[in-house]
Amino acid sequence: MLNVQPFAYGLVVENIYDNGAVFAPEVLDITDEQLLGKFQLGIANVASASLQIGYCTQASLPHTIINGFKNVLAVAVETDISFPQADTVKASWLIPLHLRSQPPLLKLKLLRRLRK
Numbered sequence: 001m002l003n004v005q006p007f008a009y010g011l012v013v014e015n016i017y018d019n020g021a022v023f024a025p026e027v028l029d030i031t032d033e034q035l036l037g038k039f040q041l042g043i044a045n046v047a048s049a050s051l052q053i054g055y056c057t058q059a060s061l062p063h064t065i066i067n068g069f070k071n072v073l074a075v076a077v078e079t080d081i082s083f084p085q086a087d088t089v090k091a092s093w094l095i096p097l098h099l100r101s102q103p104p105l106l107k108l109k110l111l112r113r114l115r116k
Contacts, residue, residue, distance in 0.1 A: 013025040043059050050060035051067075069085075076086035 016023040016025060046057060047059035047063055050057040051063055056064060073086055073089060077090060
């Protein structure tokens with residue numbers, strides 16, 4: 001007969017050359033989780049740097065708003081200023097630490113007892 005046997009062609013990557021740098025082939029084995037993790041780390045670094053220099057970016061805006069709310073809340077706690085969110089925080093401080101993980105209905109009953 002023709003003496004044809006099954007065969008396969010393929011490449012085995014030994015090194016990768018890119019712009020004068022040589023890399024091992026393992027650099028191509030990147031999972032989606034690793035890629036997402038690196039991207040999130042980059043966004044966190046942008047937000048951190050933006051917060052430190054006082055430059056508002058899309059990544060730092062939520063942190064800026066929360067930090068502003070924390071400052072307003074601190075002033076409300078130290079003074080007699082009252083608004084619903086500050087009242088919630090002030091009321092939660094009345095509950096002892098070991099009871100804070102209880103269901104909300106129990107917390108409400110405890111708050112009512114403490115206010116009487």
